[in-house]
Amino acid sequence: MSYEVIQKVGRHQYIYLAEGYRNENGQPRQKRRPIGKIDPVTGQKVYKPEYLAQLHRNGAQSGNLETESLFSAEDIRKSSVRSYGSFYLYRKIAERSGMIRALREALPACWTEYFTLACYMVSAGDPLMYCEDWLKDTESYPVGSLSSQRISELLLSLPAQGREAFYSSWYAAHNDVEYLALDITSESSYSELIEDVEWGYNRDHEQLPQVNLCMMVGETSRLPVHQTVYAGSHKDVRTLVTSLSRFEAATGKRPATIVMTKGSSVRRTSISCLGAVMGRHITS
Numbered sequence: 001m002s003y004e005v006i007q008k009v010g011r012h013q014y015i016y017l018a019e020g021y022r023n024e025n026g027q028p029r030q031k032r033r034p035i036g037k038i039d040p041v042t043g044q045k046v047y048k049p050e051y052l053a054q055l056h057r058n059g060a061q062s063g064n065l066e067t068e069s070l071f072s073a074e075d076i077r078k079s080s081v082r083s084y085g086s087f088y089l090y091r092k093i094a095e096r097s098g099m100i101r102a103l104r105e106a107l108p109a110c111w112t113e114y115f116t117l118a119c120y121m122v123s124a125g126d127p128l129m130y131c132e133d134w135l136k137d138t139e140s141y142p143v144g145s146l147s148s149q150r151i152s153e154l155l156l157s158l159p160a161q162g163r164e165a166f167y168s169s170w171y172a173a174h175n176d177v178e179y180l181a182l183d184i185t186s187e188s189s190y191s192e193l194i195e196d197v198e199w200g201y202n203r204d205h206e207q208l209p210q211v212n213l214c215m216m217v218g219e220t221s222r223l224p225v226h227q228t229v230y231a232g233s234h235k236d237v238r239t240l241v242t243s244l245s246r247f248e249a250a251t252g253k254r255p256a257t258i259v260m261t262k263g264s265s266v267r268r269t270s271i272s273c274l275g276a277v278m279g280r281h282i283t284s
Contacts, residue, residue, distance in 0.1 A: 036048050084138075114158075174223070182215070182259065196232065198210070209232055219259070
C-alpha cells in the first residue's frame with residue numbers, strides 16, 4: 001500500500017509517495033518517488049502534473065489538489081536550450097544608446113532583422129551565411145528565418161532613405177558636444193558583382209579595384225555617427241564633399257566640428273573652401 005511521506009531537504013519540504021515491501025531477507029524496506037512539495041508561503045501541498053495525471057487515469061479524485069507550476073517531462077523532452085546572455089547585453093546597450101529607437105523610426109518594418117544581424121556579426125564574426133545556425137542556439141527577437149537567401153534580400157532591399165533616416169535619428173539621440181573624426185579609406189576586392197568596385201588610387205598599392213569608405217566617429221563617445229560607401233574611382237576631395245553634403249542633409253543645422261588628417265596642399269585648400277561653403281568648423 002502506498003502512502004505519502006514529507007521530508008525536509010534544506011529549506012524545502014518535499015512530498016514522496018512511499019511503498020513498503022520486504023527484501024529477499026525479509027527485512028522491511030521502502031521505495032520512494034517525488035510527487036510534489038509544500039508551498040513555503042501557504043503551507044499547502046503542491047503536486048506534480050504527471051502525478052495528478054496518474055491519479056486521473058486511475059480514477060482518483062484530484063480536482064481539489066493544487067498543481068505544481070513546473071514543466072512536465074514531455075515539455076522538457078520537447079524543449080531546447082538557447083543562449084540568452086549575449087542578446088540581453090546587446091539589447092540593453094542598444095536601448096540605452098538610442099539605437100533601438102533610431103532603428104524603429106527609420107526601418108519600422110524590418111528593424112528587428114537588421115538588429116539581429118548586427119548581434120550575430122558582433123558575437124560570431126563569421127560570414128552572414130551562418131547566421132541561421134547561430135540563431136537556432138541564441139535567443140533573439142522573433143525574426144523567423146534568416147537564411148542566406150533571406151539575408152541577401154534584406155541587404156538588397158535596404159532603402160537609401162531608410163539608411164539616412166537612421167543616421168538622422170541616431171545623431172539626434174546624442175547630445176554630446178564632441179569632435180567628429182572623419183576618415184576616408186579604401187578596400188580592395190576581387191568581386192565582379194559589386195557595382196562600386198572600380199579602379200582608382202590604391203593606398204596599399206594593390207593591383208585590385210576598390211571601394212571607398214567614409215566614416216565619422218565621435219571623439220569621446222567612440223560611436224559611429226555617419227558612414228557612406230563610394231565607387232573606388234572617386235577622388236578623396238570629391239568623396240569628402242559628397243559625404244559632408246549627405247551628413248548635412250541627415251543631421252540638419254546642428255553645429256559640428258570635424259577633424260581629419262592633412263593631405264596635399266590642394267586637398268587642404270579644398271577642405272578650407274569646403275568648410276566655408278558648408279558652414280562647418282573643419283580642422284585638418
